[in-house]
Amino acid sequence: MSALLEVEDVSRVYRTGGLFAARRVTAVDGVSLQLEAGRPEILTVVGESGSGKTTLARMILGMVPPSTGAIRFKGKDLADIRGSRARLAFMKEVQPVFQNPFEAFNPMKRLDRYLFATARRMAGVEGEAAIRDAADGALKEVGLSLAEVRGRYPHELSGGQLQRVAIARALISKPALLVADEPVSMIDASLRASIVNLLRGLRERRGVSIIYITHDLATAYYVSDRILIMRHGKVVESGEARAVLDDPQHPYSQLLKSSVLSPEVPPTGAAFHA
Numbered sequence: 001m002s003a004l005l006e007v008e009d010v011s012r013v014y015r016t017g018g019l020f021a022a023r024r025v026t027a028v029d030g031v032s033l034q035l036e037a038g039r040p041e042i043l044t045v046v047g048e049s050g051s052g053k054t055t056l057a058r059m060i061l062g063m064v065p066p067s068t069g070a071i072r073f074k075g076k077d078l079a080d081i082r083g084s085r086a087r088l089a090f091m092k093e094v095q096p097v098f099q100n101p102f103e104a105f106n107p108m109k110r111l112d113r114y115l116f117a118t119a120r121r122m123a124g125v126e127g128e129a130a131i132r133d134a135a136d137g138a139l140k141e142v143g144l145s146l147a148e149v150r151g152r153y154p155h156e157l158s159g160g161q162l163q164r165v166a167i168a169r170a171l172i173s174k175p176a177l178l179v180a181d182e183p184v185s186m187i188d189a190s191l192r193a194s195i196v197n198l199l200r201g202l203r204e205r206r207g208v209s210i211i212y213i214t215h216d217l218a219t220a221y222y223v224s225d226r227i228l229i230m231r232h233g234k235v236v237e238s239g240e241a242r243a244v245l246d247d248p249q250h251p252y253s254q255l256l257k258s259s260v261l262s263p264e265v266p267p268t269g270a271a272f273h274a
């Protein structure tokens with residue numbers, strides 16, 4: 001089986017501070033992971049704040065180059081993706097979903113405009129009717145429709161609805177991989193389950209692979225096929241999600257589990273069956 005994504009011994013060092021107070025921060029330190037083509041799965045990256053999750057996500061999205069190591073998508077090294085055409089081809093296949101949907105959209109711009117522009121530019125759809133159909137199809141994938149969204153501005157939707165629109169927008173180009181960085185952390189707790197269920201549905205129905213970044217072990221338990229636990233930029237434990245979370249081996253994973261799972265957060269993720 002061929003690889004969809006290969007992250008090979010990747011590190012990222014940031015230099016901060018001025019000339020006389022220079023400091024090196026190793027945000028990601030020797031991380032490797034792989035997703036197979038034709039076997040869609042949800043790979044969750046868990047870790048506390050500052051463990052390097054966002055930096056890893058940004059490297060996979062091609063937004064930040066690794067300091068060392070290599071990232072390949074469908075066999076092609078991201079470092080070799082040069083020029084706007086090659087960049088666009090990559091972005092069609094690997095789409096981001098960010099934490100705060102209110103920051104993902106300009107408050108002065110109608111949401112349908114975003115969807116139409118993405119259909120035109122990213123997916124190469126031509127003709128008004130076909131563009132409307134592409135937007136409507138993507139919105140239906142996330143439980144909305146163009147009729148509901150048309151003419152509306154970001155503030156007219158709830159955070160949960162807006163995150164759905166952001167996911168619909170990411171789906172228009174029919175990507176093979178979504179990289180979702182804390183997609184539910186800014187959303188009202190009562191709506192989180194529906195977004196997490198949506199991600200699972202997309203993996204099942206659309207065959208899209210998802211890298212789900214979170215610090216929330218309850219959603220991770222429910223949604224993940226595989227899990228990777230990060231601390232100080234390194235992977236401390238990884239494997240099949242239920243096995244890792246039911247019986248964590250590394251002391252940090254055990255600590256994370258005991259500190260996160262409180263009586264209000266069911267360890268089985270039962271709350272997410274809603």
Ligand SMILES: Nc1ncnc2c1ncn2[C@@H]1O[C@H](COP(=O)(O)OP(=O)(O)OP(=O)(O)O)[C@@H](O)[C@H]1O
Pocket residue numbers: 014015016025026027028047048049050051052053054055056215
């Ligand atoms: N652009 C940057 N310049 C300097 N340091 C950075 C930069 N981005 C991240 N870092 C540092 O790298 C480390 C990892 O940060 P990162 O945002 O990747 O972690 P995270 O696990 O996603 O945290 P959070 O959950 O708070 O977003 C932190 O120490 C952070 O301060």
